[in-house]
Each structure stands twice: as C-alpha cells, then as structure tokens.
Amino acid sequence: DTAVSQTPKYLVTQMGNDKSIKCEQNLGHDTMYWYKQDSKKFLKIMFSYNNKELIINETVPNRFSPKSPDKAHLNLHINSLELGDSAVYFCASSRSTTPYEQYFGPGTRLTVT
C-alpha cells in the first residue's frame, strides 16, 4: 500500500508544452508539498498546502501552478515548459504545518527537450 504516490514516474516532453504531475497520499495527512531536485541533487521546496490552502510559495515561476482538490491530493501543473524545468519533482506529506516527519513519493523525472 503506497503511502505517497505520484504519476507519471517519467515525463518527456518538448519545450513550450503544458504538463501536469499528480500526487496522492493515503496517510490522512493534512499538509502536502512539492519539491524540486535539480541535476546537482539539491532538493528545494516549491509549494506547501495545508487543508487545501497554499501556505508556502517559494520563488517559483508563475508557470508552475499547484492545485489541491482535497487534502489527499496535490497536483502540479506546468505551463510553457522550458529546458531548465528538467528535474525530478517530489511530492511529500506530513501531518501538520509544523515540520513533522515528512513522507516522500517516488518522484517524477521530467525531461524537457
């Protein structure tokens, strides 16, 4: 039983396209996150939602738009993809906004050509 799942696992697309990544958690957590891991393996937070409300929005281009239809889901939509968007995107969840233990999904490797 997967705790945090992401789809798709791999995504290859061309510059200028729009794509979405989906995330679901079955842990009953109320906080979810999107992280980006770049080619140098540096992991950095992008967004955080608590009970469907955006609470963290780092300096991310507005081409990236998260959406949380309910507590268990947090999707990431990316418009007008650029080469620099190529990275691994991780979804995570925790039971509170306080930095409790975070559980990560398997990641989505996005390659923009």
Next chain:
Amino acid sequence: KQEVTQIPAALSVPEGENLVLNCSFTDSAIYNLQWFRQDPGKGLTSLLLIQSSQREQTSGRLNASLDKSSGRSTLYIAASQPGDSATYLCAVGPFTGANSKLTFGKGITLSVRP
C-alpha cells in the same frame, strides 16, 4: 537564512566498517532534524527524526545525534553493509509556525564495498 552543509559529498568504505556522516546547520533555532535515505532513481525514505529537545535517536544499526548549540548532527551507521549504499540527506525544520519548511543539505553519497 538557514543553511545545511554535509561534507564530504561522497564516501566509500569497506563492508563492516562503522561510519559517521556529518551534518551542520547555521541557525540553531530548529524544531527538529531529519535524516533521509535516497536510493538512485527513488524517493526519500525517512530514517530518523530528532526533536530539538532530544539528543539522539536510534533505529537498528542507525544512531543519530543532535547538538543544537554547535549546529551539528551525526548519523552513525554500525557494521555497514553493501545494502547501505545510498545518498543520505539531513534536513532541518525551523521553529516557526505555518510557514515551516525543511531545509535540506546536498547529501552524502555512501558506497559500501563488499
């Protein structure tokens, strides 16, 4: 601004060796510190979580310590095995409210040679 440093970036040891992975952070006002493991092409797995009021946590062959005053944490791995080969990341959680977010180090890639 919190900064988390993990040195060295890579480490290779023979099987059976006890080893210590280091993590340092610049702001001692932390809520907790987590150690994660990341296997190639995989997500992160939480290994140990130490609250700011704690000095150490243990799980099996792993022991993590925290010294807030000096801004350091160590992950001790006893009797290392080839299966321990992975990247180990530490992350600190700040002592704030709704805007809390983990700050990650860049990780230490460990290779345990049979």
